[in-house]
Amino acid sequence: MTAIISHAFLQGYWWVIVSLLASLLVFLLFVQGGQTFIFSLPQDEVRKRMIINTLGRKWEFTFTTLVTFGGAFFASFPLFYATSFGGAYWVWMAILFSFIIQAVAYEYRSKPGNIFGTRTYDVFLLINGSAGPLLLGTAVATFFTGANFTLDAMNRVQWNSPWHGLEALASFRNLSLGFAVMFLARINGLLFIIKTIDDKELQEKATGKLVMNSLFFLVFFLYFVITLLTSEGYAINPADGKIYMEKFKYLRNFIGMFHVLILFLAGTVAVLYGIYTAIAGKSQSSIWFTGPGTIMVVFSLFMILGFGNTSFYPSSSDLQSSLTIYKASSGLFTLRTMMYVSFVIPFVITYIWFAWRAITLRKITDQEIKNDDHAY
Amino acid sequence: MFENIDLSLVNWSRGQFALTAVYHWLFVPLTLGLSFIIAMMETIYVRTGDPEWKRITKFWMKLFGINFAIGVATGIILEFEFGTNWSAYSWFVGDIFGAPLAIEGIMAFFLESTFIAVMFFGWNKVSKKFHLASTWLVAIGANLSALWILVANAWMQNPTGMVFNPETARNEMHSFWEVLFNPVAADKFLHTITSGFVLASIFVVGISSWFLLKRREALMAKRSILIAGIFGLLSSVMLALTGDMSARTIAKYQPVKFTSFEALYKGTANAPLVAAGILRKDGEKVGERHLPSFVFRIEIPGFLSMLTGGDRDAYVPGIYDYIYGNPERGIMSFSEKKERGEVARKALQDYKTAVDKGEKVRARELAEQFTSAGFRENYFRYFGYAYIDKAEDIIPDVKVSFYTFHLMVMLGFLFILQFAVVLWLLYSGNLERHRWWLWVMLFSIPLPYLAGELGWVLAEMGRQPWIIQDLMPVHMGVTNLKAGNVQVTFWLFAILFTALLSAEVSIMVKQIRKGPAKKEEE
Numbered sequence: 001m002t003a004i005i006s007h008a009f010l011q012g013y014w015w016v017i018v019s020l021l022a023s024l025l026v027f028l029l030f031v032q033g034g035q036t037f038i039f040s041l042p043q044d045e046v047r048k049r050m051i052i053n054t055l056g057r058k059w060e061f062t063f064t065t066l067v068t069f070g071g072a073f074f075a076s077f078p079l080f081y082a083t084s085f086g087g088a089y090w091v092w093m094a095i096l097f098s099f100i101i102q103a104v105a106y107e108y109r110s111k112p113g114n115i116f117g118t119r120t121y122d123v124f125l126l127i128n129g130s131a132g133p134l135l136l137g138t139a140v141a142t143f144f145t146g147a148n149f150t151l152d153a154m155n156r157v158q159w160n161s162p163w164h165g166l167e168a169l170a171s172f173r174n175l176s177l178g179f180a181v182m183f184l185a186r187i188n189g190l191l192f193i194i195k196t197i198d199d200k201e202l203q204e205k206a207t208g209k210l211v212m213n214s215l216f217f218l219v220f221f222l223y224f225v226i227t228l229l230t231s232e233g234y235a236i237n238p239a240d241g242k243i244y245m246e247k248f249k250y251l252r253n254f255i256g257m258f259h260v261l262i263l264f265l266a267g268t269v270a271v272l273y274g275i276y277t278a279i280a281g282k283s284q285s286s287i288w289f290t291g292p293g294t295i296m297v298v299f300s301l302f303m304i305l306g307f308g309n310t311s312f313y314p315s316s317s318d319l320q321s322s323l324t325i326y327k328a329s330s331g332l333f334t335l336r337t338m339m340y341v342s343f344v345i346p347f348v349i350t351y352i353w354f355a356w357r358a359i360t361l362r363k364i365t366d367q368e369i370k371n372d373d374h375a376y
Numbered sequence: 377m378f379e380n381i382d383l384s385l386v387n388w389s390r391g392q393f394a395l396t397a398v399y400h401w402l403f404v405p406l407t408l409g410l411s412f413i414i415a416m417m418e419t420i421y422v423r424t425g426d427p428e429w430k431r432i433t434k435f436w437m438k439l440f441g442i443n444f445a446i447g448v449a450t451g452i453i454l455e456f457e458f459g460t461n462w463s464a465y466s467w468f469v470g471d472i473f474g475a476p477l478a479i480e481g482i483m484a485f486f487l488e489s490t491f492i493a494v495m496f497f498g499w500n501k502v503s504k505k506f507h508l509a510s511t512w513l514v515a516i517g518a519n520l521s522a523l524w525i526l527v528a529n530a531w532m533q534n535p536t537g538m539v540f541n542p543e544t545a546r547n548e549m550h551s552f553w554e555v556l557f558n559p560v561a562a563d564k565f566l567h568t569i570t571s572g573f574v575l576a577s578i579f580v581v582g583i584s585s586w587f588l589l590k591r592r593e594a595l596m597a598k599r600s601i602l603i604a605g606i607f608g609l610l611s612s613v614m615l616a617l618t619g620d621m622s623a624r625t626i627a628k629y630q631p632v633k634f635t636s637f638e639a640l641y642k643g644t645a646n647a648p649l650v651a652a653g654i655l656r657k658d659g660e661k662v663g664e665r666h667l668p669s670f671v672f673r674i675e676i677p678g679f680l681s682m683l684t685g686g687d688r689d690a691y692v693p694g695i696y697d698y699i700y701g702n703p704e705r706g707i708m709s710f711s712e713k714k715e716r717g718e719v720a721r722k723a724l725q726d727y728k729t730a731v732d733k734g735e736k737v738r739a740r741e742l743a744e745q746f747t748s749a750g751f752r753e754n755y756f757r758y759f760g761y762a763y764i765d766k767a768e769d770i771i772p773d774v775k776v777s778f779y780t781f782h783l784m785v786m787l788g789f790l791f792i793l794q795f796a797v798v799l800w801l802l803y804s805g806n807l808e809r810h811r812w813w814l815w816v817m818l819f820s821i822p823l824p825y826l827a828g829e830l831g832w833v834l835a836e837m838g839r840q841p842w843i844i845q846d847l848m849p850v851h852m853g854v855t856n857l858k859a860g861n862v863q864v865t866f867w868l869f870a871i872l873f874t875a876l877l878s879a880e881v882s883i884m885v886k887q888i889r890k891g892p893a894k895k896e897e898e
Contacts, residue, residue: 057493057497058493060448060489060490060492060493061489061490063448063452063489064481064485064486064488064489066452067451067452067455067481067485068478068481068482068485068486070455070456070459070477070481071455071474071477071478071479071480071481071482072478072481072482073474074455074458074459074466074470074473074474074477074478075470075474075475075477075478075479076474076478078466078467078470078471078474078546079467079470081458081459081463081466081470081474082459082463082464082466082467082470083463084459085456085458085459085460085463085466086459086460086461086462086463086464086466086855086856086857087463087855089460089855089857089861089865090861092456092459092460093460093865096452096453096456097868097872099449099452100449100450100452100453100872100876101449101872103445103446103448103449103452104445104446104449104876104879104880106445107441107442107444107445108442108445108879108880108883111442111883111886111887112883112886112887112890113879113882113883113885113886113887114879114882114883115875115878115879115882116875116879153545153728154464154545155467155544155545155546156463156464156467156856157463157855157856158856159856159857162858164857164861330470330471330474330475330548330549331471331541331544331548331549333548333549333550333552334471334472334474334475334548334549337475337549337552338475338478338479341475341478341479341482341483342482344482344483345482348482348483348486348487351487351490352486352490355490355491355493355494355510356490356493358494358498358501358502358506359493359494359497359498359501359502361501362501372497373434373438373893374437374438374441374496374497
């Protein structure tokens with residue numbers, strides 16, 4: 001069996017796994033999105049605690065997915081890990097800072113003796129909720145628009161901007177994906193609150209907030225998608241492996257990978273339908289549409305990035321330094337070993353689903369928050 | 377190839393990683409050990425149905441949760457700092473080093489994070505047995521994550537299971553089992569987790585002693601001391617045994633580290649073990665560097681030979697053997713290793729030149745050289761020496777190594793004694809009468825933290841100048857940034873971590889003073 005598993009197959013296989021983790025991560029950012037409403041949505045302290053507690057029982061999943069996403073990228077595409085993290089230093093550091101403050105905020109916010117007061121930790125949640133998705137989305141946008149680096153003969157990265165990644169924030173194209181991710185996280189956050197909290201007033205207010213957030217999401221998402229489909233992209237010449245700029249590259253990739261285009265469109269429709277059912281139909285289960293829809297859209301964007309002779313981490317300052325899944329990957333042996341490890345993922349997903357269901361089978365009520373001695 | 381590296385950048389990058397690791401290790405060992413103590417307590421609750429055990433379990437679980445969150449926060453930084461601050465390293469060995477980190481995420485972190493939610497919030501939502509299983513799975517997940525990160529760390533101390541690929545200029549894995557069953561990894565894992573068990577046990581015994589001193593919650597305190605005392609005694613004995621195994625492994629795979637923590641300069645048969653000693657700066661000179669000499673020492677004659685060679689007449693090499701060589705004992709000098717490393721470096725440069733010039737046959741011949749066992753064993757194995765200028769640079773800071781090692785060992789033996797005494801007093805029913813001993817246990821809480829940090833300082837500073845033993849010196853692995861960037865993040869981390877640590881300690885103290893919840897109706 002091992003003989004027929006080629007290096008190229010495994011590079012593709014791991015790109016799919018990394019893409020899947022990225023898609024799950026974007027969906028799980030609903031925790032961050034929900035955190036941005038802790039000041040504006042609840043009318044009183046009990047409701048605020050209900051929101052914080054329903055999100056707080058899931059923050060670890062987002063965190064763990066982020067860590068696993070990093071670990072999987074390191075193991076399968078170490079040159080990306082070295083290039084992006086080492087080069088775009090400030091962007092990644094800003095993302096990390098926002099996640100550190102989140103990790104302690106839930107556990108510490110309502111505990112006596114927390115020194116800085118509950119409000120400080122709530123502000124931490126707000127910062128993480130806004131900056132985390134925005135920066136992650138902006139960083140991922142550079143996968144399409146290019147980053148400012150060169151690699152030497154030993155594959156050591158030289159970043160050509162003193163801002164070390166923060167310069168990506170100066171591009172509206174990059175920012176538009178950042179904002180789209182942020183507003184999508186807010187939409188999913190609202191839908192999760194509606195789904196898991198048993199409080200009519202809160203649900204109605206959350207539904208009301210969906211309208212503006214959905215509009216903003218659509219504006220930024222459409223802007224990014226339109227510019228993506230109409231712009232040049234970073235292509236690989238299969239004959240010599242050289243990178244060149246190709247017109248309508250990502251549109252061509254969608255057309256060339258028709259099943260991915262179908263997935264992208266289906267995901268977009270699912271997100272929009274989920275929003276519609278929540279606003280118009282007052283459905284409390286719309287996250288069952290927007291969640292899978294989010295995963296499908298993000299996954300398909302990663303597919304057109306890694307496949308179809310495309311550079312997934314292009315360099316805007318030196319085309320030939322751009323990273324492809326072939327150039328950046330680990331060796332055959334490592335990828336094969338990691339493939340065997342990846343076979344446990346369905347088992348992991350099964351127990352997560354089982355445990356998640358056990359905890360969220362019943363909606364959160366104000367009584368539960370008042371009586372739970374571990375409530376945040 | 378790696379010229380013009382800013383040493384200030386290297387030092388700040390080292391400082392930042394050390395800062396993060398030191399803070400991380402303030403929280404992780406308690407998670408490793410307390411998770412098992414909680415699981416044992418809950419098991420007794422489920423088996424006996426005694427609600428008091430549930431109260432006890434929930435009290436320690438609350439402290440566990442406060443500590444856990446900040447451990448997670450500092451842990452994520454460590455993982456990403458390999459990329460942000462050590463990107464050249466990340467590429468040079470990412471093919472091998474990344475795999476354990478990914479497996480840690482897939483196999484351990486998800487287990488821990490999934491069931492921790494059930495453990496904290498599932499008391500009234502799932503059955504008793506499901507809840508108990510979740511608590512055990514959290515403990516197993518936490519310790520599994522330690523396994524994988526320690527496998528990764530052990531690989532840096534003893535690189536194995538890989539070949540160098542000149543085309544990609546990196547090491548590539550060729551045996552996963554060699555990486556996983558690296559002898560350094562086995563010792564490191566067992567020694568590290570048992571140190572966590574001991575720390576958590578001292579923590580539980582110390583806090584329970586405070587309750588007894590305050591004449592509060594006597595039943596809870598005694599039951600907690602019983603569980604933590606037995607767990608701690610067994611763990612502290614294991615800690616000593618695994619420490620001994622670990623030292624022997626270091627003597628074999630990182631001999632310069634071993635000789636520096638023993639401050640043994642001249643190799644000898646019938647080598648004494650220095651049980652304690654004081655060093656002063658101005659000892660003998662190696663190159664431009666003075667090695668510290670003993671002002672005073674207590675020795676056990678022949679014991680070091682016994683421990684490392686199993687025989688009093690066994691020869692134990694000293695630092696000079698590794699600097700100047702000892703052909704009689706088959707030990708190569710620094711200069712010979714450097715020459716061999718330079719042969720490997722030149723082969724790599726020649727390969728790159730051949731590729732640039734399009735000389736395919738020559739390039740293929742040179743590439744094949746790197747896969748031959750003879751070249752790997754005789755030349756590439758010393759690749760890192762080509763980047764070290766002076767012989768004295770391969771000697772770590774002897775004072776730091778010596779003191780950290782000896783203090784850590786002394787504390788390790790003290791813990792065995794403490795657990796034995798506390799269990800004896802509890803068994804004889806005299807514990808509350810010996811209030812001075814309760815105070816001793818309370819004030820002992822910082823000691824295992826100190827011992828754990830000393831252990832890591834020894835492990836990491838003792839292996840200098842290597843980021844990967846013999847293959848890559850630290851300065852070669854650093855990310856090419858302006859030092860100012862790292863200075864800023866260093867101070868930001870220092871401020872943030874200190875603030876969060878202060879909050880954690882303050883919350884812990886409040887929760888402990890508050891004590892367990894009121895008795896519950898079962």
